[in-house]
Amino acid sequence: MFLILGCVKDNVISVINTDNLPKNGDTIRNLVLETEWNGQPCDLALFRAYVASKVHFHNTMVDRLTSHRENDPLVPLTEPWPVKTLVIEDLGGVLDINVLSTLPGVHIRTTAGQLEQDHLLKLSIANAVHSAMVYLLALSRVKTTCEITKYPDVRQFLDLLYVQDIAPSLKLRGISDEEAQHTYDEWIRRIEHKHFGLDNFWVGQNAMLKYGVRLFSSVKANVTRNESYHPSVFMAFVTAVILRYLTPTQSDSRKEGSNRPEVFVGAMDAIQSRTLIYSVTDKTWPYANGLAANVSTGKYEFLDGEHGQTAKTLWKASQKVLSNRKSSSNQFPKSVRAKPSSEVSSEVGVAIASVLSSVKGFDLTKDVYVSFAADVAALYHRLISGKQTALETLQDLLRNHSTCEYLATKEEVGTFVREAVASVQVIDVHTHLFPPSHGNLMLWGINELLTYHYLVAEFLQTSRMQVEEFNSYPKEQQAVIIWQHLFIDRSPVSEACRGVLTTLHLLGLDHLVAKRDIAAIQNWFKQQDPEEYVDTVFRLSGLKYAVMTNIPFEPKEACHWLGDPATNTPPPAWSRKYFRSALRVDQVLLGDWASIGPTLDVFKLPHTLAGVRGVLEKWIDIMKPEYFMASVPIFFEYSDKNALESTSDTLPSGYELLTKVLLPLAEKTNLPIALKFDSVRPINARYGVAGDGVKPSNVDILIKLCNDFPRVKFLATFLSRVNQHEVTVTANKFPNLHLYGCWWYCNNPSIIEELTRMRIEILGTAFTSQHSDARVLDQLIYKWSHSRDVIGEVLVDMYQKLFATGWKVSKSDIERDVQRLFGQSYEEFMSKEL
Numbered sequence: 050m051f052l053i054l055g056c057v058k059d060n061v062i063s064v065i066n067t068d069n070l071p072k073n074g075d076t077i078r079n080l081v082l083e084t085e086w087n088g089q090p091c092d093l094a095l096f097r098a099y100v101a102s103k104v105h106f107h108n109t110m111v112d113r114l115t116s117h118r119e120n121d122p123l124v125p126l127t128e129p130w131p132v133k134t135l136v137i138e139d140l141g142g143v144l145d146i147n148v149l150s151t152l153p154g155v156h157i158r159t160t161a162g163q164l165e166q167d168h169l170l171k172l173s174i175a176n177a178v179h180s181a182m183v184y185l186l187a188l189s190r191v192k193t194t195c196e197i198t199k200y201p202d203v204r205q206f207l208d209l210l211y212v213q214d215i216a217p218s219l220k221l222r223g224i225s226d227e228e229a230q231h232t233y234d235e236w237i238r239r240i241e242h243k244h245f246g247l248d249n250f251w252v253g254q255n256a257m258l259k260y261g262v263r264l265f266s267s268v269k270a271n272v273t274r275n276e277s278y279h280p281s282v283f284m285a286f287v288t289a290v291i292l293r294y295l296t297p298t299q300s301d302s303r304k305e306g307s308n309r310p311e312v313f314v315g316a317m318d319a320i321q322s323r324t325l326i327y328s329v330t331d332k333t334w335p336y337a338n339g340l341a342a343n344v345s346t347g348k349y350e351f352l353d354g355e356h357g358q359t360a361k362t363l364w365k366a367s368q369k370v371l372s373n374r375k376s377s378s379n380q381f382p383k384s385v386r387a388k389p390s391s392e393v394s395s396e397v398g399v400a401i402a403s404v405l406s407s408v409k410g411f412d413l414t415k416d417v418y419v420s421f422a423a424d425v426a427a428l429y430h431r432l433i434s435g436k437q438t439a440l441e442t443l444q445d446l447l448r449n450h451s452t453c454e455y456l457a458t459k460e461e462v463g464t465f466v467r468e469a470v471a472s473v474q475v476i477d478v479h480t481h482l483f484p485p486s487h488g489n490l491m492l493w494g495i496n497e498l499l500t501y502h503y504l505v506a507e508f509l510q511t512s513r514m515q516v517e518e519f520n521s522y523p524k525e526q527q528a529v530i531i532w533q534h535l536f537i538d539r540s541p542v543s544e545a546c547r548g549v550l551t552t553l554h555l556l557g558l559d560h561l562v563a564k565r566d567i568a569a570i571q572n573w574f575k576q577q578d579p580e581e582y583v584d585t586v587f588r589l590s591g592l593k594y595a596v597m598t599n600i601p602f603e604p605k606e607a608c609h610w611l612g613d614p615a616t617n618t619p620p621p622a623w624s625r626k627y628f629r630s631a632l633r634v635d636q637v638l639l640g641d642w643a644s645i646g647p648t649l650d651v652f653k654l655p656h657t658l659a660g661v662r663g664v665l666e667k668w669i670d671i672m673k674p675e676y677f678m679a680s681v682p683i684f685f686e687y688s689d690k691n692a693l694e695s696t697s698d699t700l701p702s703g704y705e706l707l708t709k710v711l712l713p714l715a716e717k718t719n720l721p722i723a724l725k726f727d728s729v730r731p732i733n734a735r736y737g738v739a740g741d742g743v744k745p746s747n748v749d750i751l752i753k754l755c756n757d758f759p760r761v762k763f764l765a766t767f768l769s770r771v772n773q774h775e776v777t778v779t780a781n782k783f784p785n786l787h788l789y790g791c792w793w794y795c796n797n798p799s800i801i802e803e804l805t806r807m808r809i810e811i812l813g814t815a816f817t818s819q820h821s822d823a824r825v826l827d828q829l830i831y832k833w834s835h836s837r838d839v840i841g842e843v844l845v846d847m848y849q850k851l852f853a854t855g856w857k858v859s860k861s862d863i864e865r866d867v868q869r870l871f872g873q874s875y876e877e878f879m880s881k882e883l
Contacts, residue, residue, distance in 0.1 A: 060103060061103055061104075061105065061143050062103060062104045062105065063105045063107055063143060063144060064077065064078075064104060064105065064106045064107065065107050065109055065137060066106075066107075066109055067109065067111045067135075068111075069110065069111045069112070071108075071110075071165075071168050072108050073108060073109060074105075074106035074107045074108040074109065074138070075106065075108060077106050078100075078104075078106035081100055081104075081106075082097055082100060082101070105139075105141055105143050107137050107138055107139060107144075108137075108138040108164055109135065109136060109137050109138065109164075110133065110135075110136040110164060110167050110168055110171060111134070111135055111136075112131050112133050112134060112135075112136075112171060112175065113127065113128065113130065113131055113134045113154070127244060128239055128242050128244050128245045129242070130153045130154040131154055131235065131239060132154065132235055133154060133156060133167060133171075134153065134154025134155065135154060135155050135156070136155075136156045136157075136158060136164060136167050137149070137155070137156070137157050137158065138158045138163070138164040139157050139158065139159055140159065140160075140161060142159060144157060146159070166223070166224065169219070169222060169224065170219070170224060170228070170229065170232045172262060172263055172266065173215055173218065173219055173263070173266065173267055174211070174215060174219075174229065174232050174233050174236055175232070175236045175239075176259070176262075176263040177215060177263040177264050177267065178207050178210075178211070178215075178233075178236055178237075178240070179194070179240070179252060179263075180252075180253075180256075180259050180260065180263050180264060180287075180291075181206075181207060181210055181264065181287045182194065182197060182203055182207060182240075183249040183250075183252045183253045184249075184253055184256065184287075184290050184291050184293075184294040185203060185206075185287070185290050185439055185440070185443070186200070186203070186249045187249040187250050187253055187294060187317065187342075187349070188290065188293065188294060188317050188318050188438070188439045189317070189318055189438065189439060189440050190317045190318070190344045190347065191249060192248060192249060192250075192334075192342075192344060193246035193247060193248055193249060194240060194245065194246050194247050194249060194252065195240075195241075195242070195243055195244075195245055195246025196246070197240055197241065198241050200440070202440065202443055202444055202447060203440075203443070204237070205447055206283055206286070206443055206446075206447065207237070209281070209283050209447075209450065210281070210283040210284060210287065211233050213281035213283060213284070214267050214268065214271065214280060214281050214283070214284045215229075215233075215267050216229050216230070216233075217271055217275070217278070218266075218267035218268075218270040218271045219267075221270055221271065221274040221275060222270055222274075248336045250336040250337070250340070250342045250349055250351075251336045251337055253294065253351070254337060254351075254352065255354075256291050256294060256295055256351075256353070257291075257295070257353070257354060257359055257404075257407070257408070258354070260288070260291050260408065261408045261409055261410075264284070264287060264288070265288075265408050265410065265411065267284075268280050268284060268421070269410040269411075272415070272417055272418070278417070279417055279420065279421070280417075280421045280424070282424065282428075282446055282449075282450075283446065284421075285421060285424035285425045285428055286428055286442070286443060286446055288405075288425045288428075289425050289426075289428035289429040289431075289432055290432065290439055292359075292363060292401065292404060292425070292429050293429060293432040293433060293439065294315060294351070295313075295315070295351065295353055295359050295360050295363060296315060296360070296363040296364065296367050296433060297313040297314055297315055297360050297363070297364045298314060298315055298316040299313075299314040300364070301314075302314070302357065302360075310352050310353075310354065310355050310356070310357060311352075311353075311357045311360075312339065312340065312350050312351070312352060313350065313351055313352070313353060313357065313360045313364075314348055314349070314350055314351075315348070315349050315350075315351055316347050316348060316349075317344070317347035317348070317349065318347075318438035318439055318440070319347075319435070319438060319584065319585075319588065332345075333346075340352065358407070359404050359407070362400050362403055362404055363400060363404065365396075365400070366396045366397050366399070366400030366401075367397070367400075367433050369396055397426050397429060397430050397433075398422075398423065398426045401422055401425050401426040401429055402419075402422045402426070405418075405421075405422050405425065428442065434626075435584065435626075436626070444472070448472070448860075448864065451860060454859060454860050455857045455858065455859045456852070456858050456859065456860065456863075459849050459852055459853070462845075462848050462849055462852050462858055462863075463845045463848075463849060465860055465863055466841060466844050466845045466848050466863055466867075467841050467845065469860075469863050469864050469867040470837050470840060470841035470844060470867055470871075471591075471837060471841070472591070473591065473864075473867050473868055473871045474591060474592070474593040474871075474872075475590070475591055475592050475593060475833060475871045475872055476592075476593050476594060476595075476596075476817075476871065476872025476873075476875055476876065477592055477594070477595035477596065477820055477821050477823075477829065477833075477872075478596050478723075478764070478789050478790065478817055478820045478872065478875050479596055479598065479631070479678070479723065479766070479789065479790065479792070479820040479821075479822060480595045480596060480597060480598065480820070480821055480822060480823045480824075480829075481597070481598050481822070481823065481824040482595055482597055482628065482823055482824070482826055482829075483597060483609075483628075484583070484623045484624055484627070484628045485579040485580050485583060486609070486621040486622060486623040486624075487606075487609045487621070487623070488609070490605070490606060490609065491579065491826065492824055492825045492826065493574075493579065493582060493586075493825060493826035493827055494571075494574040494575075494577075494825075494827065495528060495549075495553075495567075495570050495571055495574050495827075496524045496525050496527075496528040496571065496574075497524075497825040497827070498528075498549050498552065498825055498827050498828070499527070499528035499531045499532055499549065500524055500527045500528055500531065501545070501824065501825055501828070502736075502737075502738045502739035502741075503545035503739075504531050504535060504545050504546070504549075505519070505531070505736070505739040506736060506739040506740070507535060507543060507545060507546070508530070508531050508534055508535060509736065509739070511534070511539075512534055514530070516735050516736055516737075517735075520737075525571065528567070528571070529567055529568075532567045533567075536549075536565070537565060544796075544797045544798065544835070547831075547835075548828065548831035548832065548835065549831070550562065551830065551831035551834055551835065552827050552828070552830045552831045553570065555589050555830050555831075555834065556585075556589070556830070558570060558573060561573065582826070583627060583826065586826050586827060586829055586830055587627050587829070589830050590829040590830050590833045590834075591833060591837075592627070592829060592833065593872065594625075594626070594627050594628065594629055595627060595628060595629070595821070595823075595829070596628075596629045596630070596631050596675050596676075597628055597629065597630050597631060598631050598633050598678055599630045599631060599632060599633060599672055599674070600633045600635075601632065601633075601648060601664070601668045601671075601672075602636045602641075602644040602645060602647075602648050603644075604647070607648070607651075608620075609621060610668075610671050610672065611651075611671070629674075629675050630672040630673065630674045630675065631674050631675050631676055631677070631678045631723065632665070632668055632669065632672055632674040632676075632677050632678065632720075633677075633678045633679065634665070634677050634678065634679050634711060635679050635680055637661065637665075637679070637703065637706045637707065637710065637711050638679050638681065638682070638685060638703050638706070638707055638711075639682065639703050640700070640701065640702045640703030640704075640705075640706060641703075642656070642700050645661060645664075648664055649661070649664055652664055652667055656700060657701070658701050658705065658706070658709050658710055661701070661706055661710050662710045662714060665710065665711070665714055666714070669718060669720070674720065675720075675721075675879070676720055676721040676722065676723050676762075676764065676879075677711065677715060677720055677721070677722045677723065678722075678723045678724075678725075679722065679723070679724055679725070680724075680725045680728060681724050681725065681726050681746065681750065682730075683727070683728070683729050683744050683746055685703075685746075685750065686704075686750075687704070687707070687750045687753055687754065688704075688753075712754075712758050712761055715758075715761045715762075716758065716760050716761050719762075721761070721762035721763065721764055721787075721878075721879065722761060722762070722763055722764070723763075723764035723765070723766075723789075724751065724763060724764070724765050724766075725765075725766055725767075725768070725792065726746045726750075726751070726765065726766070726767045726768065726769075726772075727743055727744060727745055727746050727767050727768035727769040727772070728741055728742075728743060728768050728793070729741060729742040729743060729744045743768050743769050743793075743794050744769065745767075745769040745771040745772045746767075746769070746772070748767075748772055748775045748776050748779055751763065751765055751776065751779060751786070752779055752783075755779075755783040755785055755786050756783075758785075759785055759883065760785070760883045761785060761883075762785050762786075762787070762878065762879070762883065763783075763785060763786050763787070764786075764787045764788075764789055764875075764878075765780075765786060765787070765788055765789070766788065766789050766790050766791075766792050766820070767795075768792060768793055768794060768795060770795065770800060770803075773804055773807065774807065776788065777807055777808050777811050777812065778811065780811075780812060780815075780816065781811055781812060784883065785883055787815075787816065787817070787874070787875065787878040788808065788812070788816040788817070789816065789817035789820055789875065790817060790818070790819050790820035790822070791804050791805075791819060791836075792820065792822040793822060796821075796822065796832065796836075798835060798838075798839045801819065801836060801839045801840065802839050802842070802843055805818055805819075805839070805840050805843045806843050806846075806847075809843070809844075809847055814866050814869040814870055814874060815869075815874060816870070816874060817870065817871075817872065817874055817875045818836075818840050818870040818871060819832075819833075819836045819840065819871070821833060821836075840870070844866075844867070844870075848863065
């Protein structure tokens, strides 16, 4: 055949390949010329001479994505013609450029190096941006790329990645800003087209190879040509996301045959906060040969090259972090560059450095790469720790990037204040919660919500049922009774009733509430796992951590800290990820020796001042508390005069225990004392815990404590509305006093608004605006949702008034202040030196 073709005058053959590989024509030409054809053709030298002179193997670049209609692979879907659908290199000038150039999307390159620039643009922009988004979307349980339009944060992230890392590298490699921007803008339009969408998991195959060629190539080009360049936090983020995607969450990988690579199983992120979290249902689908994913379960299978070395390295390094998510109290060193600051274990840091070193050109002898690896490790640690989803982490990074901006209008100020309050991670400085490790002490679920003493008292106020009869029913039936009386027979307009409905709404149970189906709601809660439910509640509440209230004088609680020495049973492990401890010492203030005595006996300590100090020191070592906590009785009197001292025949009084044990110990250990004032227990004893009341106490007690013990820190909250102004002024006068929250009867929107406004007017941001005082885990959801709404509107008014004076307000100013009001002021107070 080639001999016949060779006889045709001016005969030329052009071979145009559409495999999307650089130098594809040259590769095919070499294969044709170098392959032995088993003696065919008979004159191999003549054949090769013909091919070399008459056959042109054109290098090409192809760029058009085609998928198929959902559930019908025979019906194609495709995007409109891209600007560069087919680019052909024709250095020999054998093609009719006038004809071919009239075809849509076809370009002929006649100068050496032009096609390389086309490939560079495609790899560094289109392919890089594609890779930057698919792993993030996949972890976020998003199946196809076309859904990116639902995620404006992802689009903003891609823009910043392009501006800070990709565009500079292209300019350094000879691409003009105009051409690069045009290519990027076209690519963004393409990925948002409804027929563009490809399976994120399918696109995500060969992750490390694609990372090196598409993304890290820009880093390497920048580092090589610009000594001042440091990879942006967004390049570090996409690197961390890819490694998070390649982290197995199960130890059992599988092989389909001895020569096949291992198949690993990964886990998508928990469903993002403040969405209906139980509404997603989906079936497993195969996204590639032998690989499947399922959005409902959050599981996906993946390959990692031929040997799976990256996945195995990350699996080993991540185990400690993953186990810490439910049981660890370990604290890791904080990263310097990653914002917000993250905790990084040495195992993770070493693993990330090792994995990145396998990428061609990643040189850990250079400081810039060492620093970049640390940034990636910090972000990777955050992604696997379970504290945030990848999208939530991205939102943090975007906020940190944009917070230097000054706000231009009153409306912008209000909008950003609301956003800052809605998104701030809260420290709940006082609760009565317990982790799942504490068994029945952990109160959670609809039955506990409905039978909490707020609602019991509201029920008994109008019900014909006597409290004794109500108490005779099991809790599940009590919940049904209260639901009927307060939610069906009456409109649930009280704050406690509305709180239950807010909680159910944010849990995604509107369909059951609409039916008023309490049985179905109870059944839903029965199906929840306590460990996983804690994660859900803290995510929906936007809490960083909560401080418990732990009573060593209560045997039912103490056993969870001590275990059982008789059987050599250790105490259960519990997670400091969400829960911190506080050492409650009401019995000390009361001089309650009926409770103190048996506690001393457990440790074989004498019933003396020294014995009480000894037992408190032991419990400090056991609990590692944030502070001491006590509810000050309404009859309590603090005086430095005329206090009777105990004798050998009498036990020390509460005053002696306070002044000679607790306060000196607090000063020595630098443990603050948190005091709650104004509760009266009880004013109706028949109601039990639902019968407690409120009465203003004497603020002079707190003033005397602050004066007499200037090196002891006091946190204080008052229950009565009557003395709030007095105590706020008091807080303005003592550096060792910190006000916190609106508790119990003050935890109502009208009072929260009044107290927050007054405190800001007097104290600025030097207080903690709220704590939940929650005893039932689920209460965190509504208490923080309602409090954010009220406090947010107070702050909007405050900042708009500030703006009206001509003072420039920046986003970072607002975020800083909001963080202080929702927990950072507490941490600053706890750490400051007196």
